[in-house]
Amino acid sequence: MDSLTIQRIIDTANIVDVVSDFVTLHRRGVNYVGLCPFHDEKTPSFYVSPSKGICKCFSCGKGGNAIHFLMEHEQMSFSQAAEWLAKKYGIPFQKREFTDKEKALHKERESMFIVNQFAADFFAENLYTDRGRAIGLNYLKNRKFRDDIIKKFQLGYCPDNGHSTADAATAKGFNRDLLVKTGLCYQKEDGSLRDRFWGRVIFPVHSLSGKVVAFGGRIMKSDPKAAKYVNSPESIIYSKSNELYGLYFAKQAITRKDRCFLVEGYADVISMVQSGIENVVASSGTSLTNGQIRLIHRFTNNITVLYDGDKAGIKASLRGIDMLLAEGMNVKVLLLPDGEDPDSFSQKHSASSFQDYIDKNQVDFIRFKVNLLLEDASDDPISRSNLIKEITQSISVIDDPIVRSVYITECSQILRVDEQLLINDVNKRQREKYSATPVPARPAHRTEADNAELQENSSETETTKSTAVEQPAENSIEKLKSDIRALKRAGYELIMKKERLIAQYLVRFADKEFCYLEEEEQSITVGEYISQSLENDNLELVHPIYKRILELYRENANNPDFVSERFFISHPEEFVSLTAASLIEEPYQLSQIFSKSSAPVEEKLFELTTHIMTDYQYEIVHFEIDKVLKEIQDPATIENPELFISAHNRYKTLLNARNELAKKLGDRVVHL
Numbered sequence: 001m002d003s004l005t006i007q008r009i010i011d012t013a014n015i016v017d018v019v020s021d022f023v024t025l026h027r028r029g030v031n032y033v034g035l036c037p038f039h040d041e042k043t044p045s046f047y048v049s050p051s052k053g054i055c056k057c058f059s060c061g062k063g064g065n066a067i068h069f070l071m072e073h074e075q076m077s078f079s080q081a082a083e084w085l086a087k088k089y090g091i092p093f094q095k096r097e098f099t100d101k102e103k104a105l106h107k108e109r110e111s112m113f114i115v116n117q118f119a120a121d122f123f124a125e126n127l128y129t130d131r132g133r134a135i136g137l138n139y140l141k142n143r144k145f146r147d148d149i150i151k152k153f154q155l156g157y158c159p160d161n162g163h164s165t166a167d168a169a170t171a172k173g174f175n176r177d178l179l180v181k182t183g184l185c186y187q188k189e190d191g192s193l194r195d196r197f198w199g200r201v202i203f204p205v206h207s208l209s210g211k212v213v214a215f216g217g218r219i220m221k222s223d224p225k226a227a228k229y230v231n232s233p234e235s236i237i238y239s240k241s242n243e244l245y246g247l248y249f250a251k252q253a254i255t256r257k258d259r260c261f262l263v264e265g266y267a268d269v270i271s272m273v274q275s276g277i278e279n280v281v282a283s284s285g286t287s288l289t290n291g292q293i294r295l296i297h298r299f300t301n302n303i304t305v306l307y308d309g310d311k312a313g314i315k316a317s318l319r320g321i322d323m324l325l326a327e328g329m330n331v332k333v334l335l336l337p338d339g340e341d342p343d344s345f346s347q348k349h350s351a352s353s354f355q356d357y358i359d360k361n362q363v364d365f366i367r368f369k370v371n372l373l374l375e376d377a378s379d380d381p382i383s384r385s386n387l388i389k390e391i392t393q394s395i396s397v398i399d400d401p402i403v404r405s406v407y408i409t410e411c412s413q414i415l416r417v418d419e420q421l422l423i424n425d426v427n428k429r430q431r432e433k434y435s436a437t438p439v440p441a442r443p444a445h446r447t448e449a450d451n452a453e454l455q456e457n458s459s460e461t462e463t464t465k466s467t468a469v470e471q472p473a474e475n476s477i478e479k480l481k482s483d484i485r486a487l488k489r490a491g492y493e494l495i496m497k498k499e500r501l502i503a504q505y506l507v508r509f510a511d512k513e514f515c516y517l518e519e520e521e522q523s524i525t526v527g528e529y530i531s532q533s534l535e536n537d538n539l540e541l542v543h544p545i546y547k548r549i550l551e552l553y554r555e556n557a558n559n560p561d562f563v564s565e566r567f568f569i570s571h572p573e574e575f576v577s578l579t580a581a582s583l584i585e586e587p588y589q590l591s592q593i594f595s596k597s598s599a600p601v602e603e604k605l606f607e608l609t610t611h612i613m614t615d616y617q618y619e620i621v622h623f624e625i626d627k628v629l630k631e632i633q634d635p636a637t638i639e640n641p642e643l644f645i646s647a648h649n650r651y652k653t654l655l656n657a658r659n660e661l662a663k664k665l666g667d668r669v670v671h672l
C-alpha cells in the first residue's frame with residue numbers, strides 16, 4: 001500500500017468510531033474517555049482525541065493513530081490494520097506488486113502452511129482412531145489434559161506405521177517436495193518417504209497469527225535410543241529462535257496482565273493454561289534467544305521465569321536471564337516447591353491458589369541470584385570473589401542507572417561487601433562492554449580548533465518475509481529500542497532528550513512561520529530554520545527515530561501538500577507515526593520558562609525554536625567538554641606534549657563556546 005493511500009485512510013478513519021468498536025467511550029469535553037483495553041483498570045485513563053485523530057492511555061502510555069490502535073488491540077501487522085480500515089471506510093487500495101521471486105517464495109510459503117495445516121488436522125483426527133485413543137489420547141488423559149484444552153492446542157497423534165502422513169498427503173495431491181521441506185517426512189536412501197513423527201503425540205507450534213509453522217512430537221514407546229521429543233527442522237516458515245510455544249494463545253492475556261510467564265516445555269504451557277493461567281509461553285527446551293525476548297517484549301516489560309527445584313538447570317539458565325535484563329525487562333523468578341514442575345504443580349492447584357503462590361513467592365531476579373549463589377559459596381576468598389563477579393555481571397547489563405544503584409546498595413548489604421567495590425566492578429564491566437560493542441556514530445560537532453584535524457523479526461514470519469516489504473521488519477521497533485538503549489549507555493541520554501524537543505517542533509511546527517524576512521519578502525519556516533541550523537553546525541541527530549523524522553522532513557518539505565502534523569501522524573513507518581503521536585500529546589517542556597508571555601505558542605515560535613536549538617548546542621558542547629576532559633586526564637595524552645596541548649586548546653575553545661551559549665540562553669530567559 002502506498003503512503004498516499006495510508007494518509008487517506010488515516011484522514012478518513014474516525015478514531016472515535018474505530019476505538020468504539022472495541023471500547024465503550026464517554027464524551028468528556030472535546031475528547032472521549034474509556035477504560036484502557038491494554039491494561040487492567042477501574043477508572044478510565046484512555047483518551048481519544050477526534051480532532052487530532054489519536055488515542056492514548058495516560059496510565060500505560062499505549063495508543064497512537066487508528067492503525068496503531070488496531071495493531072495493538074488486534075495484534076495485526078501494519079498492513080493488515082491499514083487494509084482493515086480501508087475496507088471499513090470503502091477506500092480503494094492496491095496491494096503492492098510483487099516481483100516474480102517474491103511471488104514464488106510467497107507461494108511456497110503459503111503451500112507449506114497449507115500442508116502443515118493439513119497435517120495438523122490429520123494428526124488431530126488420528127487421536128480418535130482406535131489406535132490413536134489407545135496410545136495418544138490415553139497418554140494425554142493420563143496427563144489430565146481436558147478435551148477442550150486438547151482441541152484448543154490442536155494436539156494430535158501420528159500413526160505408527162511410518163508412512164501414513166506421507167500417504168495421506170500425497171493422496172490429497174500435495175507434492176513430495178513440500179513434505180520434505182516442511183520436515184513432515186524425510187526421504188530415505190531408496191527414495192521413499194518416511195514420516196518424521198510416526199508413533200508420536202503431536203504438539204503443533206503456531207505463529208503469532210495462528211498458523212502452524214512446526215510440530216513437536218513426543219515419543220510413546222519406551223526406547224532409550226530414541227529422542228523423547230522430535231521437532232520440525234528449520235525452514236523458510238520456521239525459525240526456532242524466533243518462535244515461542246503458546247504465544248499465539250497467550251498474547252492477549254500477556255497484554256492484559258502485563259506479565260508473561262516463561263516455562264520450559266509444551267506440557268507446562270498446556271497445564272498452566274488449563275488451570276486458568278493463560279499468559280504463559282515456553283522456549284521449548286532451547287536457551288532463550290534475543291529474537292524470543294523481543295517477541296515477549298512486544299507485549300510486556302514484565303516476565304516471570306518459573307523454575308522447578310533443579311539447581312543445575314537453574315544455574316544453566318542464568319545467562320539467558322541476563323539477556324532479559326539487558327533488553328530492559330523486569331525479571332522475576334518463581335521457584336516451585338521441591339519435586340514440582342509447572343505441569344505437576346498446576347494440576348494440583350486451582351488458578352486462584354496458583355496465583356496466590358505466585359504472588360507470595362515470586363522474587364526479583366537479582367536477589368534470587370545472590371541468594372542462590374550465596375548458598376553454595378564457602379567463605380574462602382576466591383569463591384566469594386567469583387560470587388561477586390557473577391552478581392556484578394548481572395547488574396552491569398541493566399540500563400537504568402537508578403535500578404542499578406538500588407541493586408548495588410542491596411547486594412552490598414546481603415554480601416557484606418563495600419558498596420564502592422561493587423560500583424567499581426559494575427563500572428568496569430560496563431566500560432568493557434561498550435568497548436566491545438560498536439560505538440554509535442557520534443555527533444559530528446566541530447569547533448574551529450579541531451576542525452583541521454577532524455575528519456570524521458520475527459515474530460510474524462509469514463508476513464514479514466514476503467508481503468510486508470513496505471514496512472520494516474516486525475522486530476525493528478524492538479531493534480530500535482535496543483539501539484537507543486545502547487546510545488543511552490554510551491552517554492547520549494541528555495543529548496537525545498534535547499533532540500526529542502527538536503523532533504517535537506518538527507512534527508508540530510515544521511510548516512509554521514519562524515520569521516519573515518522583509519528584504520527577501522518571504523518567510524522562513526520552523527523546519528527550515530532547524531534543518532539549516534543543524535547543517536550550519538555540522539550536526540547530525542543521533543537518536544535513530546528523530547534522525548529519521550528530520551530526514552523525512554528534508555525529503556518532503558517542498559511538497560506543496562506538506563502539512564507536518566498530518567504528514568508525520570499518518571506516516572507509514574510505524575515508529576515514525578507512533579513517535580509523532582506521542583510528541584503531539586506531550587506538553588511543551590519550555591512553557592514554564594516562557595510563561596511570562598501569555599501569547600499562544602504559535603506566536604512565540606521564533607523565541608521557542610531558537611531557544612531549543614541553542615539549548616541543544618549547549619548540550620552538545622557539554623558532551624564534547626566531558627570527552628576532551630577525559631582525554632586530558634588520560635596518561636597517554638599527558639605523556640605526549642603535542643596531544644596534550646591540542647586537547648587543551650580544544651578544551652579552551654569549547655569552554656568559550658559553552659559560555660557564549662549559556663549567555664544566550666540566560667539572556668533570552670531574562671529578556672522574556
Ligand SMILES: [Zn+2]
Binds near residue numbers: 036039059
Ligand atoms: Zn492503558
